[in-house]
Amino acid sequence: MFPYPIAKSTPRFRIAYQAFLPIALILWLLPLIAIFLTSVRGSKDINTGNIFGWPTEFKLFENYHAVFTQTEALKYLTNSVLITLPTVAISVSLACLAGYALAIYRFRVALPLFFLFVAGNFVPFQILMVPVRDMSVQTGLYDTIQGQFLFHAAFQTGFCTLFMRNFIKALPFDLIEIARVEGVAEWKIFWFVILPLVRPALAALSVLIFTFVWNDFFWANVLTQGEQVKPITAGVRALNGQFVNNWHLVSAASLLAAVPPVFIFFLMQRHFITGLTLGAVK
Amino acid sequence: MTTSTEPFQASWFTRNKLKVAPFLFLAPALFFFCVYVVIPIFQSLQLSLFEWNGLYNADGESTATYIGLSNYTKLWNDPNFWVSIKNNILWIILYMLAIPAGLFVALFLNQTVTGMRFYKSLFFFPFVISQVVVGLIFGWFYNPDFGVIAKVWQLFFCEEAINIVGNVTIKCRVPVPDILSSPDWATYGIIFAGLWPQIAYCMILYLTGLNNVASEQIEAGRLDGAKGWKMLWYVVLPQLKPATFIAVIVTIIGALRSFDMIAIMTQGGPYGSTNVLSHYMFEVAISEYGERYGYGSAIATVLFGIMMIFISYFLWRMYQDEKRGT
Numbered sequence: 235m236f237p238y239p240i241a242k243s244t245p246r247f248r249i250a251y252q253a254f255l256p257i258a259l260i261l262w263l264l265p266l267i268a269i270f271l272t273s274v275r276g277s278k279d280i281n282t283g284n285i286f287g288w289p290t291e292f293k294l295f296e297n298y299h300a301v302f303t304q305t306e307a308l309k310y311l312t313n314s315v316l317i318t319l320p321t322v323a324i325s326v327s328l329a330c331l332a333g334y335a336l337a338i339y340r341f342r343v344a345l346p347l348f349f350l351f352v353a354g355n356f357v358p359f360q361i362l363m364v365p366v367r368d369m370s371v372q373t374g375l376y377d378t379i380q381g382q383f384l385f386h387a388a389f390q391t392g393f394c395t396l397f398m399r400n401f402i403k404a405l406p407f408d409l410i411e412i413a414r415v416e417g418v419a420e421w422k423i424f425w426f427v428i429l430p431l432v433r434p435a436l437a438a439l440s441v442l443i444f445t446f447v448w449n450d451f452f453w454a455n456v457l458t459q460g461e462q463v464k465p466i467t468a469g470v471r472a473l474n475g476q477f478v479n480n481w482h483l484v485s486a487a488s489l490l491a492a493v494p495p496v497f498i499f500f501l502m503q504r505h506f507i508t509g510l511t512l513g514a515v516k
Numbered sequence: 517m518t519t520s521t522e523p524f525q526a527s528w529f530t531r532n533k534l535k536v537a538p539f540l541f542l543a544p545a546l547f548f549f550c551v552y553v554v555i556p557i558f559q560s561l562q563l564s565l566f567e568w569n570g571l572y573n574a575d576g577e578s579t580a581t582y583i584g585l586s587n588y589t590k591l592w593n594d595p596n597f598w599v600s601i602k603n604n605i606l607w608i609i610l611y612m613l614a615i616p617a618g619l620f621v622a623l624f625l626n627q628t629v630t631g632m633r634f635y636k637s638l639f640f641f642p643f644v645i646s647q648v649v650v651g652l653i654f655g656w657f658y659n660p661d662f663g664v665i666a667k668v669w670q671l672f673f674c675e676e677a678i679n680i681v682g683n684v685t686i687k688c689r690v691p692v693p694d695i696l697s698s699p700d701w702a703t704y705g706i707i708f709a710g711l712w713p714q715i716a717y718c719m720i721l722y723l724t725g726l727n728n729v730a731s732e733q734i735e736a737g738r739l740d741g742a743k744g745w746k747m748l749w750y751v752v753l754p755q756l757k758p759a760t761f762i763a764v765i766v767t768i769i770g771a772l773r774s775f776d777m778i779a780i781m782t783q784g785g786p787y788g789s790t791n792v793l794s795h796y797m798f799e800v801a802i803s804e805y806g807e808r809y810g811y812g813s814a815i816a817t818v819l820f821g822i823m824m825i826f827i828s829y830f831l832w833r834m835y836q837d838e839k840r841g842t
Binding site: 235236237239240241251252255258259262263265266268269272287328329331332334335336338339341344345347349350351352353354356357358359360361362363364365366367368369371384385387388389391392395420421424445448449451452455456467468470471474481484485488489491492495496499500503507510 | 552648
């Protein structure tokens with residue numbers, strides 16, 4: 235193990251390390267702590283310029299209540315959920331099928347098609363922006379929830395396929411050979427042999443895509459116009475404009491925007507990290 | 517009749533099953549991906565040769581007019597374009613600091629103390645939250661009236677004075693820097709904010725990498741008297757190569773994709789000094805002064821070209837791995 239395990243070093247060093255750890259953590263998360271403290275302040279603090287000092291009064295409940303009643307935050311959060319969940323469902327299912335095809339079958343265009351998905355996943359959004367926006371306007375998908383999740387689902391399919399293909403490729407191929415010799419239909423092999431085996435990958439992918447799409451800001455700006463279908467990221471920006479001197483409310487809304495991905499991450503941490511590194515660092 | 521064709525058909529499918537099946541499995545994903553990703557890329561490339569405000573005639577025909585390479589010559593003479601390019605380079609170079617910084621944090625956290633898992637996940641937090649939120653937080657940090665930077669600055673360079681009316685005012689010998697309003701410093705301020713989540717990302721890549729470092733080699737190194745930096749450089753880092761490779765790729769792509777924080781913190785200003793290609797393109801294509809889809813597409817094409825260099829390199833490396841793998 236590198237660096238040298240702390241457990242084997244001198245007691246003094248060990249204590250110093252354990253004492254420094256929480257200090258380092260607080261310093262590292264200082265921006266988040268600051269925004270949390272701001273979100274529980276009263277407006278008196280805000281008006282006297284006490285934005286980052288210790289709050290003089292704690293209004294946790296009042297502020298978060300105000301965010302839900304005085305702003306559109308609830309609408310934005312609902313929209314985010316309505317955009318994110320279908321995206322995850324569609325892109326992960328499509329990628330399962332595609333990843334299976336690219337990993338199991340040997341055909342000439344398998345590798346080029348695989349690279350198409352990989353490359354597509356890395357292209358800048360701007361190269362897609364104008365045609366996708368135009369197409370959405372033409373088909374009536376502009377400024378709708380469906381328009382947003384359809385695009386996200388298609389785009390994320392690239393990353394999902396990269397992920398699933400590598401995962402399935404690493405499974406023992408004998409399983410498929412045996413099933414084929416037994417005369418099992420191809421789709422049955424997919425359904426009964428492969429799908430149960432890729433369950434951990436499905437979990438990892440789902441949490442990753444959830445986070446990616448939940449945090450999207452660019453497409454929210456490109457594909458929407460009104461307040462009705464905006465996700466929370468764009469909503470927080472709008473709130474920031476509307477409530478210029480109500481930082482306590484804006485920060486409360488920002489934290490609400492951050493809660494779902496943070497929660498999901500904590501819940502599925504191991505999956506999340508495999509997801510981020512698989513296909514890359516094994 | 518029917519009895520003779522049915523087995524024939526079945527056998528055709530059975531014989532070609534392995535050739536047909538992959539395309540059936542691929543079809544939905546491929547269709548979707550082509551409609552929303554592959555075809556739009558080519559449409560954008562084509563559109564960059566047109567002038568178009570996004571409107572259609574009454575009969576549904578696009579009003580775009582072909583203008584050849586005019587968008588590109590205009591781009592060449594556009595000072596904002598060069599500022600954006602310069603900032604893109606700045607982003608890439610400074611963003612690279614996230615890699616050693618992430619490695620450093622990972623080394624610091626790669627211990628087995630009680631509660632370490634908890635610490636590691638908390639350190640990873642900045643990457644999980646939206647860049648919009650990160651941008652807002654840092655925007656407040658930099659605020660010259662009440663931000664953290666201002667408070668620290670006041671501690672050193674300012675003193676409280678009571679004016680004639682009796683109110684407390686703050687007098688500063690050196691005025692508090694307004695980072696995001698300064699054309700010279702705003703970009704650095706945004707990049708610094710962007711480094712926070714990116715360091716967390718690199719950290720997690722290295723933590724996973726460190727998990728897989730062969731302990732026998734470390735022990736062998738220890739027996740040979742390798743310690744500290746030497747051990748890191750000659751034994752550990754070579755084994756972390758895959759992690760470093762991914763860290764470099766995601767950092768470069770992340771730097772070139774930076775949009776959210778700029779849109780939140782400065783909107784490209786002051787005077788376009790914090791624009792990067794991704795933000796400038798958006799600003800040009802969808803602006804308050806009408807849509808300039810053609811010009812925007814030309815900017816997007818340039819950005820796409822730059823990204824393709826790194827994407828191709830990544831694909832080439834993947835191809836090498838594939839060849840070795842099979």
